[in-house]
Amino acid sequence: MKVTFPHMGNQFIATKVLLDELDVDTVLPPECSKDTLEIGTKYSPESICLPLKINIGNYIESIRQGADTILISGSCGPCRFGYYSILQKEILQELGHDLDFILLDPPQGDYKKFFSRVCKLANTKNPIKIISALAKGTRILYQVDALDEIAYYKRPRQRKIGEVDFYLDKFHKEVRGVKGFQAVSELIAETRQSLLNIEEDPTKEVIKVGIVGEIYTIIEPFVNLNVERKLGEMGVQLDKSLKVSRWLTEHLYLHPLGLSMEKEIVKEAKPYMKTMIGGHARETIGYSVKYAKEGYDGIIQIYPFTCMPEIVAQSILPTIEKDFDIPYLCFIVDELTGDAGYTTRLEAFVDLLRRRREMKQNEKLLSGY
Amino acid sequence: MKSCYLGIDVGSVSTNVVLMDENKQILGKVYTKTQGRPIDAVKRGLKEIQTQIKEDIKVKGVGTTGSGRHLAAMMVGADVIKNEITAHGIAALNFVDGVRTIFEIGGQDSKIILLKNGIISDFAMNTVCAAGTGSFLDRQASRLDIPIQEFGDKALNSQNPVRIAGRCAVFAESDMIHKQQLGHNQEDIIKGLCDALVRNFLNNLGKGKELVGPFVFQGGVAANVGIKRSFEEALGCEVLVPPHHDVMGAIGCCLLAQEHAIKHRVTAFKGFDIVQSGYQVKGFECEDCSNACEVIEILKDNQLTARWGDKCGKWSNDIKTDQEKLA
Numbered sequence: 001m002k003v004t005f006p007h008m009g010n011q012f013i014a015t016k017v018l019l020d021e022l023d024v025d026t027v028l029p030p031e032c033s034k035d036t037l038e039i040g041t042k043y044s045p046e047s048i049c050l051p052l053k054i055n056i057g058n059y060i061e062s063i064r065q066g067a068d069t070i071l072i073s074g075s076c077g078p079c080r081f082g083y084y085s086i087l088q089k090e091i092l093q094e095l096g097h098d099l100d101f102i103l104l105d106p107p108q109g110d111y112k113k114f115f116s117r118v119c120k121l122a123n124t125k126n127p128i129k130i131i132s133a134l135a136k137g138t139r140i141l142y143q144v145d146a147l148d149e150i151a152y153y154k155r156p157r158q159r160k161i162g163e164v165d166f167y168l169d170k171f172h173k174e175v176r177g178v179k180g181f182q183a184v185s186e187l188i189a190e191t192r193q194s195l196l197n198i199e200e201d202p203t204k205e206v207i208k209v210g211i212v213g214e215i216y217t218i219i220e221p222f223v224n225l226n227v228e229r230k231l232g233e234m235g236v237q238l239d240k241s242l243k244v245s246r247w248l249t250e251h252l253y254l255h256p257l258g259l260s261m262e263k264e265i266v267k268e269a270k271p272y273m274k275t276m277i278g279g280h281a282r283e284t285i286g287y288s289v290k291y292a293k294e295g296y297d298g299i300i301q302i303y304p305f306t307c308m309p310e311i312v313a314q315s316i317l318p319t320i321e322k323d324f325d326i327p328y329l330c331f332i333v334d335e336l337t338g339d340a341g342y343t344t345r346l347e348a349f350v351d352l353l354r355r356r357r358e359m360k361q362n363e364k365l366l367s368g369y
Numbered sequence: 370m371k372s373c374y375l376g377i378d379v380g381s382v383s384t385n386v387v388l389m390d391e392n393k394q395i396l397g398k399v400y401t402k403t404q405g406r407p408i409d410a411v412k413r414g415l416k417e418i419q420t421q422i423k424e425d426i427k428v429k430g431v432g433t434t435g436s437g438r439h440l441a442a443m444m445v446g447a448d449v450i451k452n453e454i455t456a457h458g459i460a461a462l463n464f465v466d467g468v469r470t471i472f473e474i475g476g477q478d479s480k481i482i483l484l485k486n487g488i489i490s491d492f493a494m495n496t497v498c499a500a501g502t503g504s505f506l507d508r509q510a511s512r513l514d515i516p517i518q519e520f521g522d523k524a525l526n527s528q529n530p531v532r533i534a535g536r537c538a539v540f541a542e543s544d545m546i547h548k549q550q551l552g553h554n555q556e557d558i559i560k561g562l563c564d565a566l567v568r569n570f571l572n573n574l575g576k577g578k579e580l581v582g583p584f585v586f587q588g589g590v591a592a593n594v595g596i597k598r599s600f601e602e603a604l605g606c607e608v609l610v611p612p613h614h615d616v617m618g619a620i621g622c623c624l625l626a627q628e629h630a631i632k633h634r635v636t637a638f639k640g641f642d643i644v645q646s647g648y649q650v651k652g653f654e655c656e657d658c659s660n661a662c663e664v665i666e667i668l669k670d671n672q673l674t675a676r677w678g679d680k681c682g683k684w685s686n687d688i689k690t691d692q693e694k695l696a
């Protein structure tokens with residue numbers, strides 16, 4: 001059995017550790033690239049959302065390297081993602097690849113089924129081994145997300161533009177060749193230290209932007225045209241509403257127990273959206289309100305073309321923009337790889353935020369506060 | 370010797386060069402077609418500006434904008450490189466005091482810019498839908514065999530405009546052909562097209578935004594009086610077209626360059642002599658990873674001066690030398 005899985009930002013590092021710890025043979029799909037997109041669009045339905053196309057690209061690139069089993073997570077929200085595994089299996093079957101799909105659906109109360117799937121994957125019934133591997137994978141997930149946090153902080157402050165990504169790129173290259181929890185964890189710690197040592201330029205005026213929207217597009221740098229690096233180098237510190245680590249804890253560990261970390265977000269979203277409508281629409285709205293209240297300078301929403309939950313959120317966000325007097329920009333991503341128009345809008349948005357802040361500071365000076 | 374500022378806007382359809390003096394008066398302006406060769410267009414623009422100016426001048430600052438802003442900046446040595454949205458906003462503010470809404474329709478894109486208290490407060494830019502841009506009008510004019518310059522006047526003569534679907538360039542075109550075959554006269558069809566374009570623009574870009582006057586309409590399409598009239602009818606309010614509406618991006622650059630010059634007092638301008646230099650563009654596909662980026666190299670008199678187009682920044686990175694140290 002050679003297991004592969006789709007890409008989504010840094011998640012591959014944790015999944016790889018999980019599989020390594022279970023002694024499963026893994027095929028790591030190559031980084032998402034134009035080729036991935038090309039393959040994905042060729043074999044996917046034209047009107048499906050972008051993440052599915054990229055997934056298909058990832059699978060086929062891995063199949064070429066000998067993968068015969070696909071591990072994917074299911075969805076807890078009623079959006080098209082819930083049908084991904086079924087549709088993807090059919091697409092691959094039509095192409096003549098008869099692969100095994102292992103669906104790591106969050107238990108939703110049914111832990112027995114969940115563990116039987118994990119057992120199938122792990123090829124063992126030793127619960128200690130499984131639980132320890134799951135715990136190690138989760139820890140790595142938190143560590144890489146923490147690494148990202150440092151990058152968000154350092155990018156707008158680095159004295160030499162590009163230094164943060166020099167270390168991150170190096171990390172992403174090296175981590176592919178490293179096996180097991182211990183080694184990966186050490187590499188993360190090393191990268192973390194390099195990032196923390198980056199010299200800062202204290203004169204830089206940093207503005208803060210919250211990124212909200214559909215989880216895949218805000219996390220995978222290939223599809224959002226590396227928005228975090230672009231913004232970072234324009235002097236923007238950002239925070240993302242959704243993180244894989246947060247999602248996992250919420251759905252795998254807390255939700256089945258009837259707990260949630262998202263209570264605050266649900267509360268913030270309530271005046272605008274009372275119920276869950278699927279996908280992450282409610283989170284998009286809740287986090288936008290949260291960012292506005294926390295004094296962020298602006299909000300950027302990113303979602304894949306035709307994403308229904310985010311379209312609903314998009315129509316509500318202008319009201320939040322007015323209610324909280326916070327500028328908002330929307331990006332819809334699809335198969336585009338040319339980023340000139342995209343960069344122009346980001347630049348103009350950052351300009352707008354800077355001028356607004358200058359004005360506010362001048363007003364404060366004038367009114368004597 | 371007169372001090373002045375140079376603004377260059379390299380757009381997809383036209384390249385505009387403007388020379389402005391200290392008092393914000395336009396000394397010379399050039400509107401030339403880019404025709405897919407931005408380097409030649411910038412050279413041609415500079416050459417023409419030079420012939421227009423008779424007096425002795427000293428360029429104290431240069432700004433570039435438009436989708437070719439980085440290329441132009443590298444050629445002339447710019448002090449300010451700004452996106453089109455900011456440049457257009459600044460230019461409009463300078464011509465109409467207290468402007469609140471700017472409609473900008475160019476060849477390949479259209480934008481709406483909202484301002485509040487003299488700063489940009491919101492904007493939207495359409496880069497995908499062709500139905501809201503100048504190229505669409507250009508194409509329909511040539512289909513109807515009317516010079517684009519007469520297009521607007523014809524629309525004004527319409528008595529009974531026909532309704533044309535404006536949501537999509539493909540729908541609009543087939544709708545237009547059907548109406549024409551039914552026997553509607555040309556003026557009415559043209560007016561219908563203008564209305565459709567404006568409807569599309571306001572629905573697409575103005576969606577959910579509060580549009581408040583004064584309104585300014587600029588960009589190449591602002592020369593079209595038919596579109597201006599359609600905007601006024603749709604908004605029920607006067608729409609102002611600045612005298613230099615076709616080169617507002619370049620004017621914005623001049624203003625930004627002036628601001629920069631006041632702060633920094635130095636310019637990176639390489640002088641008008643650069644029109645004599647030979648520029649060459651070479652491209653190659655990087656084969657180091659599966660992204661296969663198309664990297665562009667710019668050579669000035671056979672000397673490599675700039676590179677871009679790579680995703681990872683390996684070729685274009687500013688800190689290339691530092692990177693070697695870091696590694």
